[in-house]
Amino acid sequence: MSVVDRKHEAEPAVESRAADRNGAGRIPVENPATGNTIAHVPDLGAEAVADLVDRARRAQPGWEALGFEGRAEVMYEARAWIVENRDRMLRTVMEETGKTREDAIVGDWSFICDSLGFWAKRAPRYLADERVRPHSPFLIGKRVVVRHRPVGVVGVIGPWNFPLNLCFGDAIPALMAGNAVVLKPSEVTPLSTLFMAEGMRAAGLPGDVMPVATGGGETGAALVDHSDMIMFTGSTATGRKIMARAAETLTPVSLELGGKDPMIVLRDADVERAANMAVMGAMSNGGQVCTSVERVYVEEPIYDEFVRRVVEKTGALRQGPPADGGSVDVGAVTFPPQAEVVEEHVRDAVDKGAQVLVGGERGEGPGRFYRPTVLTGVDHSMKAMTEETFGPTLPIMKVRDEEEALRLANDTPYGLNSSVWTRDLERGEAVARRIEAGNACVNDALVNFLAQEAPFGGVKSSGVGARHSSQGIRKYTNAQTILITRFGPKRELYFYPYSKRVTAVMERLITLLYGRRRRKRKK
């Protein structure tokens, strides 16, 4: 059996043959924009996952031995492969998610192209040995080196909203650090990951260095049990389960979880740009973006004008089954239960007094759509303002001033992304610094994810750890500190046997060193 039936021509992955031997079940993959089943993939059990991790562990030393240069060559080759095969790749992403070609280009394909080169180039610098000069008087003349060695096998567990970016994308730095990686894509969207595995093999990645474990929650849980480190992107509820399970084996985890990202529009904002970004930030990828604009707070003097523009722009959006570029603006709802969450949030808001100015209902089938929706008259008694909706909705609330906006923006268990809109850049940055979120933009939204040089992670219930930057690759390594004594005397001051005289000298020296109070600085 091939890993994907019918139209997806990806090479049969080794793990699928293992799955067949083990008699694993099969998971149907749907095109949410048409409702058609487009493929089936194996649902791997715990034993098959353990087997994949074992094989990856055996393959890892050979991959590490290639060094940064050898591994970078594979990354550059993979980049060329995905550019050459972009049409198949974009179609695979579009078909299993129901997203538009533009959303697949920006959110998945181009990001992966960029990431492959970014990590190939930066990894050697981020992971270079560090010479440390120790400050302790006991260590005078000694050399200390910190090295970053790969953890071994990294398990990457991904969600369905950006099946390439948030699954394979997180494997790139792990691979560049010298690890083997077992990928566990979402059971809703496994095809893009399988396609990428084919690409990596074509680019020269040795067999078993990056196998794919298709399956659902149990497959992911088994990966947590066997991996040396887990990189997870998904809901906060699943993140909690993963952290608890990883505690059993003391396996380190990095968790990128849900969000309820606020947008604060101050009275001196460029209303047209803010309205454009509010609509883009809420509706792109069908609103299924962890960093999407989930709620907006607008200062009273510009509230009416802002709402008028947002309603006009949202009303003009085209929705339907995505075809080629430019065919529609907003795609389908990828995950069936998500459509119910969106419906429930809108219903709950309306029951409590909110107004629907555009949309507010499901779109026409046979695919699964929810119409781009603008809600006003909302407050924090409503789920639309307090729980992650993860759909094409834009609830807008009027606020008295900056202080009220900040209080409401921080009234959430989440802390992923956020934005502030004002022409006064100093004020914008000051407000951004008071938002309890791992990331904040002034006069922008979403694009901060592309700054791979800077850490991107959530605080509060939005995550633990970060991707991107040196943090985003060092998390896939263990630091090993090596102290080297080159010209050691036969006997150091603190060696045995202890003597009254030497101890007294040591005490006096330490008292001299640390006993003085710090002088207060003159103002």
Ligand code: NAD
């Ligand atoms: P999910 O938590 O339902 O599933 C994510 C992955 O976890 C899937 O592969 C799933 O099979 C697996 N899984 C489920 N139960 C598991 C278990 N017990 N042990 C191990 N693995 C398990 O999330 P989803 O619905 O696929 O994705 C949407 C969520 O992801 C949203 O909350 C969104 O905000 C979040 N997200 C966060 C980021 C970020 O960077 N912070 C990015 C994208 C999406």
